[in-house]
Amino acid sequence: MATTDLRTGGLERHGLSDQQLRDIFRNMLLQRQLDNRGFQLNRQGKVPFALGSEGHEALQAGAAMAFNRGSDILAPYYRDLGLCLGIGLSPYEIMLSIFARAEDHNGGRQFPNHYSSKQAGLMSFSSILAAHLPHAVGAAYALKYRGDDGRAVLATCGDGTTSEGEWHESMNFAAVHKLPFVMLVENNEWAISTPLEKQMAQPEIWKRAEGYGMPGCRFNGFDPIETYAAVKNAMDRARSGGGPSLIEGTCYRYLAHSTDDNDMTYRTREEVSERRKHDPVPAFEAVLLERGIVTPQDVAAMRKDVLRETNEATDAAEALPYPKAEDLYTHVYEGAWQPWQS
Amino acid sequence: MAVVSSTSSTVMNNVEAVRATLYEAMRNDDRTIILGEDVGARGNVFLITKDFIGEFGEARVIDTPIAEASIVGIAVGMAMEGLRPIAEIQFADFIYPSFNQIVGEAAKIRYRSNGEYTCPLVIRTPYGGGVRGALSHSVSIEALFYHVPGLKIVAPSFPDDVKGLLNSAIDDPDPVLFLEHKKTYRLIKGEVPDGHYTIPLGKARVRKAGAQLTVVSYGLYVHWAIEAAERLEKEGLSVEVIDLRSIRPMDKTAILDSVRKTRKLLIVHEDNKFGGVGAEIGAMVAEEALFDLDAPIRRLAAPDVPAMGYALPLEEEYMSSPAKMAETMREMVKF
Numbered sequence: 001m002a003t004t005d006l007r008t009g010g011l012e013r014h015g016l017s018d019q020q021l022r023d024i025f026r027n028m029l030l031q032r033q034l035d036n037r038g039f040q041l042n043r044q045g046k047v048p049f050a051l052g053s054e055g056h057e058a059l060q061a062g063a064a065m066a067f068n069r070g071s072d073i074l075a076p077y078y079r080d081l082g083l084c085l086g087i088g089l090s091p092y093e094i095m096l097s098i099f100a101r102a103e104d105h106n107g108g109r110q111f112p113n114h115y116s117s118k119q120a121g122l123m124s125f126s127s128i129l130a131a132h133l134p135h136a137v138g139a140a141y142a143l144k145y146r147g148d149d150g151r152a153v154l155a156t157c158g159d160g161t162t163s164e165g166e167w168h169e170s171m172n173f174a175a176v177h178k179l180p181f182v183m184l185v186e187n188n189e190w191a192i193s194t195p196l197e198k199q200m201a202q203p204e205i206w207k208r209a210e211g212y213g214m215p216g217c218r219f220n221g222f223d224p225i226e227t228y229a230a231v232k233n234a235m236d237r238a239r240s241g242g243g244p245s246l247i248e249g250t251c252y253r254y255l256a257h258s259t260d261d262n263d264m265t266y267r268t269r270e271e272v273s274e275r276r277k278h279d280p281v282p283a284f285e286a287v288l289l290e291r292g293i294v295t296p297q298d299v300a301a302m303r304k305d306v307l308r309e310t311n312e313a314t315d316a317a318e319a320l321p322y323p324k325a326e327d328l329y330t331h332v333y334e335g336a337w338q339p340w341q342s
Numbered sequence: 343m344a345v346v347s348s349t350s351s352t353v354m355n356n357v358e359a360v361r362a363t364l365y366e367a368m369r370n371d372d373r374t375i376i377l378g379e380d381v382g383a384r385g386n387v388f389l390i391t392k393d394f395i396g397e398f399g400e401a402r403v404i405d406t407p408i409a410e411a412s413i414v415g416i417a418v419g420m421a422m423e424g425l426r427p428i429a430e431i432q433f434a435d436f437i438y439p440s441f442n443q444i445v446g447e448a449a450k451i452r453y454r455s456n457g458e459y460t461c462p463l464v465i466r467t468p469y470g471g472g473v474r475g476a477l478s479h480s481v482s483i484e485a486l487f488y489h490v491p492g493l494k495i496v497a498p499s500f501p502d503d504v505k506g507l508l509n510s511a512i513d514d515p516d517p518v519l520f521l522e523h524k525k526t527y528r529l530i531k532g533e534v535p536d537g538h539y540t541i542p543l544g545k546a547r548v549r550k551a552g553a554q555l556t557v558v559s560y561g562l563y564v565h566w567a568i569e570a571a572e573r574l575e576k577e578g579l580s581v582e583v584i585d586l587r588s589i590r591p592m593d594k595t596a597i598l599d600s601v602r603k604t605r606k607l608l609i610v611h612e613d614n615k616f617g618g619v620g621a622e623i624g625a626m627v628a629e630e631a632l633f634d635l636d637a638p639i640r641r642l643a644a645p646d647v648p649a650m651g652y653a654l655p656l657e658e659e660y661m662s663s664p665a666k667m668a669e670t671m672r673e674m675v676k677f
């Protein structure tokens with residue numbers, strides 16, 4: 001895949017309209033705002049835990065633009081805030097998850113960032129790395145089996161997760177059955193404190209595609225348009241019966257793994273600030289300004305709007321109650337099953 | 343027995359009952375998909391699904407790669423997306439790679455999504471010993487899964503139950519682990535009602551009525567317990583044998599009703615004794631009916647060694663037998 005140079009006037013749009021480009025940028029701003037809010041709320045002692053996706057904004061906002069709402073299925077992982085926003089989850093729903101409120105899709109049962117919405121085509125997933133990938137493949141099998149043409153499953157994970165057996169098993173099965181399945185790896189170079197070189201001897205993850213018998217590519221995940229093009233190609237291929245692909249977006253994780261992690265125990269401040277120079281949010285802003293797709297006033301208004309939306313979502317979710325204690329006992333089985341049936 | 347739509351019946355063994363039930367399920371609902379190792383062209387190692395692939399096609403009878411975690415995991419995804427997969431683990435001994443998909447995923451999907459997603463999945467697997475299967479083709483796995491809310495576990499002993507319970511498992515909106523004792527596959531024959539019928543999960547069946555001792559069991563050992571009880575009957579001793587059929591949910595009422603009548607309880611199972619199903623039943627009866635008992639609760643189960651051996655004396659020492667059961671029953675009745 002050719003690298004799109006965003007800065008030198010070589011901006012290929014890959015069919016994206018001005019409005020779509022602005023939507024991608026707004027998603028990136030919103031993602032960063034909500035991310036920061038989660039960490040803030042944790043420091044204020046209001047929530048016990050938060051995860052961040054800073055550095056993944058371009059990758060996720062671009063990927064979400066290639067998702068067909070109401071038709072495709074998303075099997076994400078816990079770092080996919082921007083992807084989930086981009087396919088239709090609202091900031092309010094995100095905050096319900098962070099605050100573990102009763103109104104949350106999961107009823108306050110799952111860790112934050114484990115979004116789920118049947119209506120949005122967002123599959124429920126657990127914290128067990130790679131366990132969601134066979135589910136995504138099973139869903140892709142169901143689409144193909146029913147002849148649901150034009151639909152595909154987009155699954156994501158981090159670089160570290162590609163070491164799991166279920167990752168390999170999923171790729172293999174998807175390839176054997178030529179399923180409408182796209183494996184998008186978000187390579188941020190770290191898996192908590194474990195760097196790529198301890199995770200794998202051959203760090204070009206996309207190259208494994210050949211071994212499974214499917215196409216693959218690597219793209220610059222700091223570039224939302226390049227990401228969009230790569231994901232769209234793979235999804236279109238899957239939707240039209242062409243089978244699965246393995247695509248890898250390179251990015252970086254700017255924050256610690258979670259609010260429970262101190263990344264200075266395994267990497268240096270210099271490394272992080274060096275990578276900050278390529279921060280995709282200001283970079284994409286500069287491109288949009290340069291191309292005249294937004295004005296400085298537009299950007300200011302967007303930032304203000306995103307902050308307002310985040311504040312409103314925070315206040316609205318915070319004001320809601322937790323689930324009731326007796327909600328612990330529901331949805332174990334259908335109906336009111338007890339472990340001892342009389 | 344629920345909803346028997348026919349008064350006629352056919353004599354079948356357990357493996358034929360599994361086959362007939364799967365066949366009907368495949369014919370009746372095209373959301374039903376069978377997946378597992380060698381289930382297609384060969385029709386699984388016990389030939390249960392032989393000829394299915396010809397009739398239902400490769401898309402519905404999937405010969406999977408040898409990868410148990412994904413056999414179950416893919417079935418979970420199919421179920422979440424509206425299909426009705428029946429996954430097969432070739433032998434229960436090979437289920438461990440899929441442990442997380444069963445325990446960590448399938449059993450929790452309804453709960454973790456607050457009811458938004460469900461996982462109507464059946465996992466069938468042959469288990470158990472007495473077939474010279476050595477360490478790796480003989481295990482009982484129920485206790486490892488029995489601990490897990492969100493999962494149901496069924497272990498029928500008779501062919502009529504195989505059909506009724508497998509139909510219920512397939513209809514069930516939650517994941518069901520369906521354990522088939524492989525020694526009973528061809529050994530045990532019986533009348534199986536024709537037509538479609540279901541037996542509710544969680545209902546035990548009194549397979550032999552008696553007055554002086556309650557024996558609770560499941561799987562192959564139900565047959566041996568009945569044989570032992572019949573021997574005692576000739577000695578004038580009366581033993582009641584309860585076939586649990588479902589291990590979870592479990593029929594607490596049937597156990598307590600019987601224990602309150604006979605005042606003595608023996609639990610027999612093939613799985614290891616420590617932390618086994620018998621431990622749970624014993625604790626439950628001690629909590630609920632201690633003062634109705636006239637003797638200590640006893641368990642006859644496998645010794646706490648990792649597995650039965652291949653050599654015949656090692657297999658026989660590990661397993662119980664009608665003779666061992668009769669001896670324990672006699673001691674308990676006379677206590």
Ligand SMILES: Cc1ncc(C[n+]2csc(CCOP(=O)(O)OP(=O)(O)O)c2C)c(N)n1
Binds near residue numbers: 079129188190
């Ligand atoms: C099966 C399993 N093992 C370990 C963990 C603990 N864990 C949570 S996140 C993580 C790192 C994942 O790294 P990667 O896949 O690269 O994704 P990233 O967090 O970097 O986006 C680990 C080891 C887990 N959740 N599940």
